[in-house]
Amino acid sequence: MAKILLTGGAGYIGSHTYLALVEAGFDVVILDNFSNAKLDVPNRLQNIVGDSVTVVNGDVLDRGVLDALFADHKIDGVVHFAALKAVGESVEKPLDYMHTNVGGLLNLLAAMDAAGVRRIVFSSSATVYGDTDVQPIPEDHPRTYTSPYAFTKIAGEQILEQLTDDWAVGILRYFNPVGAHKSAMIGEDPSDIPNNLVPYIAKVATGDLEQLGVFGDDYETPDGTGVRDYIHVEDLADGHVLSLKSLIETGNSHTVNLGTGEGSSVLDMVRSYSKACGRELPYQIKPRRDGDVAVLTARPEKAKVELGFEATRSLADMCRSSWAWVSGQIRNDRD
Numbered sequence: 310m311a312k313i314l315l316t317g318g319a320g321y322i323g324s325h326t327y328l329a330l331v332e333a334g335f336d337v338v339i340l341d342n343f344s345n346a347k348l349d350v351p352n353r354l355q356n357i358v359g360d361s362v363t364v365v366n367g368d369v370l371d372r373g374v375l376d377a378l379f380a381d382h383k384i385d386g387v388v389h390f391a392a393l394k395a396v397g398e399s400v401e402k403p404l405d406y407m408h409t410n411v412g413g414l415l416n417l418l419a420a421m422d423a424a425g426v427r428r429i430v431f432s433s434s435a436t437v438y439g440d441t442d443v444q445p446i447p448e449d450h451p452r453t454y455t456s457p458y459a460f461t462k463i464a465g466e467q468i469l470e471q472l473t474d475d476w477a478v479g480i481l482r483y484f485n486p487v488g489a490h491k492s493a494m495i496g497e498d499p500s501d502i503p504n505n506l507v508p509y510i511a512k513v514a515t516g517d518l519e520q521l522g523v524f525g526d527d528y529e530t531p532d533g534t535g536v537r538d539y540i541h542v543e544d545l546a547d548g549h550v551l552s553l554k555s556l557i558e559t560g561n562s563h564t565v566n567l568g569t570g571e572g573s574s575v576l577d578m579v580r581s582y583s584k585a586c587g588r589e590l591p592y593q594i595k596p597r598r599d600g601d602v603a604v605l606t607a608r609p610e611k612a613k614v615e616l617g618f619e620a621t622r623s624l625a626d627m628c629r630s631s632w633a634w635v636s637g638q639i640r641n642d643r644d
Contacts, residue, residue: 311557312336312383314426316369316417317390319346321497322432322542324354325490326388329546330553331358338382340375341391342368353494369413375420386428386557387421388549389414392461396436399458410461414468428556430479430549431469434462435538435566435605437482444572445538445608448482448564466564479552480564484538484607486545488627489634496634497542506537506578507627511635514586521590523575525597530604536572538606541622541630544569551616568607569620577624585628586636 313330317323318339324346330337339351343366351362363382367374369391378384392410393399399406414431421427438446439453454460469478487507489496497508512518526533548567555563573581576592583590612618 310334310336311385312338313553314338314340314378314382314384314387315390316340316387317346317392317432318388319343319350319364320390322486322545323388323390324350324495325542325546326390326549327354327362328357328490328495329543329550330388331360333550333554335550335553337363338378338384339364340367340369340378342366345394347498350495357490357492357494369417370409372416372420375417376423379420379424379426384424384426386430386553387417387426388430388432388553389417390432391417392432394458396456396458399456399461403457406457406461407464410458411464411468414465418468418472427472427476428553429469429476430481430552430556431465433466433480433482434459435482435484435568435607437463437466440602444604445568445570445606446566447608448566448611476562477556477560478562479556480562481548481552481567482565482607483545483548483567484540484605485568486542487539488541488543488622488630490543491630493630493633493637496631498638506575507539507582507631510579510582510590511631513590513592514582514588514632515635519591521579521592522595523579523592524595524601526594527597528603530574532574532576534575535601536574536604536606538568538571539573539578539624539627540568540620541627543630544620544622548612548616548618551618555616563615565612565615565618566607566609567612567618567620568609570607570609572604572606573624578628581624581628582632585625585632
């Protein structure tokens with residue numbers, strides 16, 4: 310049984326990937342500093358899998374923590390999520406993002422190299438494509454950045470591309486992960502007003518927010534609102550498992566998009582979530598935001614060819630699972 314280090318494994322995507330890896334037969338060690346994850350996530354994971362969860366509370370910026378972890382565990386590969394991820398915040402705090410996202414990756418790679426571990430799946434992003442009219446976007450599209458966050462993802466990719474041939478690297482560029490685990494025991498749980506659409510809609514559905522702000526209804530799309538490629542977080546987690554398996558089995562690196570290849574508008578998502586929660590959700594049209602593009606979708610064929618990956622869960626599945634998670638937390642708070 311291969312043992313995998315999952316940095317940022319208590320976060321939204323990391324926790325779902327933990328479950329997918331365990332289900333696939335991997336032994337997993339989570340490293341997380343819990344700066345953007347709830348402390349009860351390991352207990353939730355333990356309740357889902359019915360077994361103990363190995364967690365190291367530490368930071369990828371701490372080389373001592375990393376060296377001790379690699380000494381204590383015979384790690385065969387790494388899935389690296391640990392990073393700061395808010396585009397707007399990155400504009401306000403660019404040095405923090407460079408330090409954590411780029412410095413953290415370099416620190417991790419140095420510790421991996423010292424331990425002889427040279428298999429890594431890197432959490433990248435569709436933000437590396439910048440603002441483009443090319444839709445859907447293929448992997449060979451030129452990279453450019455519109456925020457310090459996007460810059461750190463491009464820098465991370467470029468660093469990984471410089472590694473020698475005895476390394477195997479999976480670079481996964483994903484689009485808009487949403488939804489929650491089928492158990493409804495883990496899901497996206499932002500601590501304040503979220504930047505992403507679905508958790509914002511969820512707060513409207515719960516009554517925490519009065520209405521949704523829809524930024525622009527005059528784009529050249531079917532209903533005038535922005536169109537994005539939403540992917541269920543469980544599909545995304547499965548993609549990380551397939552990437553890791555490919556690295557271990559073939560030793561060959563890859564760079565792929567993880568998306569559905571299909572776009573859904575803001576109002577499509579509002580209608581689908583309204584159906585999931587059983588009531589019409591109020592929204593207000595607002596002016597366009599600077600930097601927003603009309604359409605952003607993935608060309609997903611390469612991931613299918615190289616990894617056997619294909620997203621299977623629908624927009625309705627995404628909304629139903631999100632609502633099951635969110636409404637469950639409401640019930641727990643009342644109990």
